[in-house]
Amino acid sequence: MSSRTKSRAEAQSPAIVLEQPNDARQLPTGPQRDALVISMRKVAGVWRIVSSYGDDIWWPTGSTTNVPKSNTKLDFTSIPTPFREPLKEMTYRYMRKGCAGRKRPGAATLERSFREMAIFLRYTHAHGVTAIGDISPLLCSNYVHISRAKNVRDGKPLSPGALYKRIKAVSDIYHLSQYTDDPVPEHPWPNSSADHLSGYGKSIRNNRIGITPLIPxxxxxxxxxxxxxxxxxxxxxxxxxxxxxxxxxxxxxxxxxxxxxxxxxxxxxxxxxxxxxxxxxxxxxxxxxxxxxxxxxxxxxxxxxxxxxxxxxxxxxxxxxxxxxxxxxxxxxxxxxxxxxxxxxxxxxxxxxxxxWVAPYQGMLRHEIDGYRTQDAGDIRIAQAEDHVDALFVGMDRRKGNLVRTLGxxxxxxxxxxxxxxxxxxxxxxxxxxxxxxxxxxxxxxFGDLRYLREHFKHWSMDMTLGYALNESQELALYLEVQDEIDEIKEGVVDIWLNDSEPLAGGYGESIVDWRSRAENIILFKSHAAMVRSIAQSTPIRSNGHAWCTADDDLCVGNDFERTRCGDGCNNAVIGRRHASIYQGLYDQLKQLETSADIGPSGRQRVKRDVTRCAAVLGKLGHNVEETAT
CATH class of the missing domain: 1.10.443 (hpI Integrase; Chain A)
Known part of the structure; x- marks a missing residue:
């Protein structure tokens, strides 16, 4: 950090930021423009300036504490000299009003956009262009072509998402340059978009990117x-x-x-x-x-x-x-x-x-803050260090003199x-x-696959909406992501059901086998994927361990007390090959029990009924079961 940033002691009101113009060209180049406030922090109850327009490095505020400080800076010294002032003008406008109808960026988005714009401007300078107003559609098209082939910095291929950000930075420069004294004269691709040129939108639609891998x-x-x-x-x-x-x-x-x-x-x-x-x-x-x-x-x-x-x-x-x-x-x-x-x-x-575990680290952090206060009660570093006070996931940054900070x-x-x-x-x-x-x-x-979670999360696994009602401060987005996973699981189950080679038992399962054999039903949907999605969304599906149950409630005794009932034509049950081992195990155990004298005539009659049910299920699933009379 520069000594200028350390020693800024002038008290300011955040209102000064609101009073500033929304683009820097309204002020002449020089002290007045350089004095524009970029970021502020409150130290000991007093607002102080962190970065001003005239600084070579801007330190925007608002980053999450797990972002290393070095990843939050906007370093204009890394930009070719002819483009430094124009990029400052564009970045200032972006921070104030956003870009092309998008809202003002957060700290992470701002830093990423700055980095991508800097890459393009260095490419531009390397090709002999020294003014923003001289950037042409041809130059931009060549940049897209090269970026598609490889990363212009390290030569490795870019993913569609990374390519999208790189191309979008070029169009952002066009839009933001309109608020500078030397705008880019023509849109780089007036009849296209970064989404189309990168293939990013198509990749999302095909679910080929952006999906977090599922830990096995x-x-x-x-x-x-x-x-x-x-x-x-x-x-x-x-x-x-x-x-x-x-x-x-x-x-x-x-x-x-x-x-x-x-x-x-x-x-x-x-x-x-x-x-x-x-x-x-x-x-x-x-x-x-x-x-x-x-x-x-x-x-x-x-x-x-x-x-x-x-x-x-x-x-x-x-x-x-x-x-x-x-x-x-x-x-x-x-x-x-x-x-x-x-x-x-x-x-x-x-x-x-x-x-x-964190107690000694927090002691070191407080000692660091006390040292700053002893030297200067208005030191900006006090506020920056206080961001990490009482944090649990911290460590020592050995590159920064063993300062205790939240883990990056x-x-x-x-x-x-x-x-x-x-x-x-x-x-x-x-x-x-x-x-x-x-x-x-x-x-x-x-779906019943991990019933032990009911012990851990109680209402989580039985009724998520009830869990949310218990505390309205909960993160609703997590519930939505759980629902996304449920939807994906359901679609996977239905996709198996609609496979012509998949044997199914249970009343609903037999109905599916009959339905999928009729061509007139299949042509109702524009594609197999659309058919799977439609059925999955319209059908309540959960696992009771020995079948898929499609009932609207869980009141059926086949879910717990009389499990073989699912295989006796229940209109809500679908039994597939994944359940075959369960019914084989039941069948084998029941056959041993069938001859027991301890269960009485009524018990033997019930066992015989259940043996017949299990045998019928196994037969429909392709297993040969030879029953013996009792």
Whole structure:
């Protein structure tokens, strides 16, 4: 940070920003334009300027705390000299009024747009153009052609999404340059768009991009079990850490290597297996394990977990005496602000462990802030450091003098990948994958595949709307993502039903077999995908473990007390090959029970009925079952 930014002590009102013009060309180049306020922060109750128009580097505010500070700057020194002032004018306009009908950008969007515009301007300068007004449609078309072939910076192919951003930056320059003294004279592609030129829209429609990979069940189970074990063992390791901290405090002033040796000796005497370095690695694993547990059981995004602070959970009791745990954070993805999530007690345990884990780091952070205050009570760095006070997922930035800051998403993802490897897993784990896995598990729980979730989430798996009614501060978007997963699962189930080679039993299943054989029914839909989607959306589908039930309620005894009823022509039941092993197991057990003298005549009659039902189901699914009379 420049000394100019550090020492700005002039008190300002944020109203000064509202009074500024919406484009810089209204002011002449020089001191008046350079004095335009770009960003402000409140320090000790007083508003102070962070960046002004005349600065070589702008530091916009509003980034989430998990974004490294170096990724929030707009560095105009990286722009070819002829384009620096024009890009400042365009960026200022973008910050004030947005671009081409789009709203004003958030900090992340602004930084990304700046980066993409800078790439194009460097390409432009390299091809001999030194003025914005000289940018031609031909130059822009060539840029698109080259970008399609490879990344103009590192030569690697771009995904449709990345290509879209790159091309959109060119059209943004056209629109924003109209508010400068030297506008681009012609739209680069008046009869097309970045969406069309990049193929991004088509990719979205074909569902080929933008889908978070779903962590396989076996991978997730291994991750979660390993993380849970570490969380459970964490108090023991934290006891070791705290005892070593007391040794360091008692030996303050001695050489660090000597203190490290003393710590290793103390660990050996206390029963810890390994060196002090081993313990440090295990302590980092505690942080990662807590992230795995909390992310898995809450469905939170990375920045929402980065916004977790001390005392971020509490409990409530409903009218029936049922205990619920809630976790508080802040969500900026959908502009919901303060938001809450219902979590099981296992997540609360991880939060409590993390609160203890983070204590020494928070002590270092407060010491840093006290040092700034001692030198200058108005230092901007005070406000910047305070963004991380009481945060749970923090670490030390060794490149910045061991400052304690909220973990950046890249650092966290590196830790997650290392954690997965330590579990012996070959999976490119990333923080954003936990949200989809949570939504998928909750969706499958509603289908009956993961009934244990009812114990963890109570109303989550039985009636999501009831869970939402319990606390209106919950993040509604997560419910919608669960519904998306439910829709996808239903479409997958219906797609199997409509496969002509798929045998089906159950009353509704037999009706489907008959219906799909009629050509006049198939031509009602414009495509197979449209047919699948329509049936999935109009049919209530859930799994009871031994069949798909399409009833509007769960009152049928075939769902629990009389399971073989689903195979006796129930008009709501669909039984497929995935259920065959269940009916084979029932059949084998019932055949053994059929001759038992302990069940009496009525019992034998019921067993015979159930054997007949199971045999009929297996026969319709292609299994040869030879019944024997009793």
């Amino acid at each position: 069940d076996d991978v997730f189970v291994a991750l979660f079990q390993a993380a849970s074990k570490i969380v459970q063992d964490a108090p023991r390791l934290l006891d070791f850490r705290d005892s070593l901290q007391r040794i360091a405090e008692a030996k303050e002033g001695l050489h660090p290597n000597y203190i490290a040796r003393l710590k290793t000796e103390a660990l050996g005497k206390s029963g810890f297996e390994g060196t002090y370095s081993t313990l440090k690695r295990k302590l980092i694993d505690i942080r990662t394990a807590c992230y795995v547990v909390i992310a898995s059981l809450s469905g939170c995004r990375n920045h929402e977990l980065a916004n977790l602070h001390m005392d971020s959970c509490y409990s409530s009791v409903d009218d029936d005496g049922e205990l619920y745990w809630w976790m508080r954070s802040e969500s900026k993805k959908t502009f919901e602000g303060d938001t809450e999530w219902m979590v099981p007690e296992a997540a609360v345990v991880a939060l409590r462990v993390l609160e203890r 998403v890249q650092t966290l993802n590196n830790d997650l990948k290392d954690f997965a490897k330590s579990c012996g897993l070959n999976w490119e784990l990333a923080s954003h994958q936990f949200r989809r896995k949570f939504a998928n598990y909750a969706a499958r729980s509603q």
